[in-house]
Amino acid sequence: MRFYTALATTLLLFGILIISSCSYKQQQVLFQQMPATADTARHAYAAGSGTSDYHIRSQDILQVRNLQNAQYIVDQTPSAVSSAGGNTGGGTIAGTGQTYKVEDDGTVALPLIGHVPVAGLTRAEAAAKIEGLYRKDVLKDPIIDLRIVNLKVTILGEIKAQGNFPLVKDRTSLVEMIGEAGGLTEKADEKTIKIIRGDPSKPEVTTVDLSNLKTLADPRIILQNNDIIYIAQNKRAVKNDQLQNVTTTLSPALIILNTALIIYTLIRR
Incomplete structure (x- = not known):
């Protein structure tokens, strides 16, 4: 019994x-001081250019605004992309920034100057070209700011908010994007965060260790358009x-x- x-x-x-x-x-331990690893040293030469060297393609959405327009000072709300995907504004480039779709032929239709070929240009090159055209015949001393508003990254796994997040500036880092998504969950493995980029048939996979303080200086964590960030569970x-x-x-x-x-x-x- x-x-x-x-x-x-x-x-x-x-x-x-x-x-x-x-x-x-489980609690993460982030940004500790550790000796440099061979992996980091091997990729130290890589250029962390982010989206600054992205070349505009057809179907991209461009936000174009003239910073010389005084309206920009009091109204910074950009207009939405129209359902037709074309010009959403009137006859001038407003300070608030209209949005325009790049057509299949690689041109973007802009007020008063018509179709401008922009496919294959970087953001800075396209802005300079459009600014030159407006200065030549239409506007006095324009300062054209151009942004590509459809660039994004996808975050999956052990993150507070999964989904697609826009790349709103040229050099957005992995740490900034994780913060934008609310941070890691308690189950996240901070030592093996994967960044998947490039051709889907032959993607480049980069493993990032956020427990290492030196990772903050690693150029590979500068995100590019269509990067996929995957955060696995810890052991x-x-x-x-x-x-x-x-x-x-x-x-x-x-x-x-x-x-x-x-x-x-x-x-x-």
């Missing part, structure tokens, strides 16, 4: 331990999930067995 009582108690305690072990909360979280699955499977059986042993023990008294 004592044997069965001890067995029932042991099984019950075993079940409690399995369940309680799943409540562990502790994976083990907890496995234990949770075991617990879910065994808990009903353990409860039934413990109940049966308790009833059997009471009957034998």
Whole structure:
């Protein structure tokens, strides 16, 4: 009888331990000072240009505004892209910044100067070209600011907010984008964050260790258009999930067995 009582108690305690072990909360350790690794040194030459060297393509959405327009000072809300994807404004380049789609032929239709070929140009090159055309015949001393508003990255995995996030400036870092998405979850593995970029048929995969302070100076963390950032679970979280699955499977059986042993023990008294 004592044997069965001890067995029932042991099984019950075993079940409690399995369940309680799943409540562990992992905390990340970020930006520690560590010696330089071979991987970081090997890629130190890479240019972290971000989107500054991105070449405009058809279907891109451009926001064009003249910074000399005084209206820009009091109204900084850019207009939305029209449903037709073309010119959303009137006859002048407003300070608030209209949005225009690059057509299939590589041109963008702008007020008063018509179709301007921009495909293949960088953002800075396109801005300089458009500014020159407006200065020549239309506007006095224009200062044209051009942005490509459809550039984005995708964040998946152990992040507070998954999804697509716009690249609003030329050199946006991985750390900035993680902050924009609300930060890592408690299950995230901060040492093996993957950045997937390039041709989908032969993507380049970069593994980033955010526990290393030197990563902040790594040019590879400057994001590019269509980068995919994947944050996997840490080992502790994976083990907890496995234990949770075991617990879910065994808990009903353990409860039934413990109940049966308790009833059997009471009957034998």
